[in-house]
Amino acid sequence: NIVKENQGIGLRTNGKLLPKVSGNTFDGNGNGMQLVYTDQNTSGEFEVSGNAIINSGGYGVRIEQYAQPTITGNDLDGSGGYAIDNQTSKGINAKNNWWGAAITLEMTTGDNPKNLIKVYDSYDDSNKGFVNYGGWLAGAANSVKYDITTIFKVSTLDGANAYWDASTDSSVKGYWVFHGIESDGTYKGVVDAGESTEASLPGADIDTKVVVRAYTDSNATVPERVEGYQRDLNMAKKGFAVLAPLVGSGTVTLNPNQSWYETGESVELTSAAADDFTFVGWSGASDSTENTISLTVGAGDLSATATFLQIFELTLEPFGPGTIEVTPSQATYLDGDIVSVKAVEGQGGAFLGWESDVSGNENPLTVVVNADKTIRANFTPAYTLTTSQEGEGTLTVDPVKAEYEEGTVVKVTVVPAQGSGFAGWEGSVTGEAMSLDITMNENKTLKAIFKSSWQ
Known part of the structure; x- marks a missing residue:
């Protein structure tokens, strides 16, 4: 919502209402926001986050009677009066807001906490509650938008990916993807996806909590915490992935090739071996040896591993009166194949030993094929x-x-x-x-x- 250039108050709450005020813009109004809670017997706690409360002629936010809002992640710049005017006896959590350049300079000069020009609290009247302004932001908080409502997490071979619907707000310049969100709003990692609507999340998995925030200022500073992350509409849902790990060298193509799949959808997986490799079969969701298989997505991820083995050749070089026999005898062999190599003495010849990629004089000799190999059998003339x-x-x-x-x-x-x-x-x-x-x-x-x- 946008409330702009209203001569009165941009927003006023009164009575026993405990609203959640988030993602709004109050710009150039007579006063920004007046928050009144009248029930002294119950908690007056509620959330005011992610708003732009800017350029007010008078106060930015006034708190009265028994209200005790948490004011965080907002842009409070440009008020003619107090940015926060606490008229209650309660302490107010006003951490992690952008106060504008002038107030930020005042905050960063000397010790804290202190009596700020734009904050009315216990420093001005001992009967009023203290306003905790710690963790102030270095850039405009209203650059962060809260309108990303459809997010999917999908497993990948090395973690997870996140996908989301693009914001309809034309002012959005990009997206931050926070992952690994803790109960205090801190996060383990963040990815700046720019204008993309997908991101790879290193170290994440399908159960990692993910939040996406759009930003409107390309120079905005990433916040230290994800405020308001508990919003159900802004939590990622799980999509079902079809994963195709590889053993060896080759490729697997999916048809249809989608970021995630619905239960009941069918997908074809086709293997293609790289040069000097051959496809030997699937494992996991299928044990077929066919190059192309069809899988049906159930109620979870599917994973089918394609195994490719390298192809090797044996070059036989008998030297002298004799031959070499290999069992089994094939044009090529797969990585790990085991063969028996036998030197057969010809008439008037005697076997001396093996050379090249084998050695010794054991006959027959067992050889593991794990590379292209040359096998030389030396025979010498033999006399009676x-x-x-x-x-x-x-x-x-x-x-x-x-x-x-x-x-x-x-x-x-x-x-x-x-x-x-x-x-x-x-x-x-x-x-x-x-x-x-x-x-x-x-x-x-x-x-x-x-x-x-x-x-």
Whole structure:
């Protein structure tokens, strides 16, 4: 309401009425507001907040008989007489108002409380109650409007969002969004949304109390407290959210894509994997593995997590006479897949060990696929050593293998039987040494010749 340039009083209350006077403008009237409460047997407490009581020819607010209003969050600048004229014996809470530049300068100079020129109270008449003007504002209080009536809180993946209807007041320049409101009007956080009608609230959740205030002065100072926040019409309601957390890299689109949903509404969620990822399924509100699912909103938030896993490749590099087998054998693998890698020796080859992104010589080898990997199996040529003997005696080979890797040294030893002697070697080696170190660099044949001592 706006009451402007009335020669009398902008607003007068009388009798046993305990009004809540908020969000009005009283500008340029003979007097601003006269508050009279006549019942001495009951409390005369009520609220006067968020008003512009400015440029009055006489007093701004006069309090009479048994009235005891809380006067806060108002603009009290420009009165020709007292900004507050307390004609009662009761103390008056007049904290957190804007008094104008001149009175603010008076307040900030020297100690407080003090006898202010524009306040009539116990400093002027000991029979009158004290007016507590503490917490004065640094800017015009009437820049804050109280007409934001439709606010929704909606859950997000990292907190909550607030949405509200735009003010119909053409003088509004933006909105403050207060969240985490305490019983004394203090708040945990505030977001200046500018001209937007939505805001992300860091650290908030769906149960956090939210209040939105419009302001008309772009340079207005954010108040230290949210006065009058208890108004039911200015408390945020809960909207139902459809949340789509992601595991891995990809996107989820909602159709229809809305800030919140009503009970019974259906919404489609479609997943799309990023490059080098694949969609593997939903969890939460659905366990489907289809890319697109349809959900129906019930009496609360819905959350469906889309999981995307990265795709990796295995590059196999057998080196030498042999091959590599992978189980399971696939073109690509998902992050976390486990495979068995086996080195298969080819004819004339021996497995030496693994290189590149794996190591050791365990065969087969278990590999966890968590990146693109190159697996190299080294094989070396392998040779046979064929031994035989003629006559009586023993021939030993150390080590004994079906095939020997290239470069392996094999010790061959002969011991003649009693009554026999060692006559020498035939085949790949000659001579009469009874112990040989044979380096395997080709297939070799050795024959030990024993002869009787009588021969």
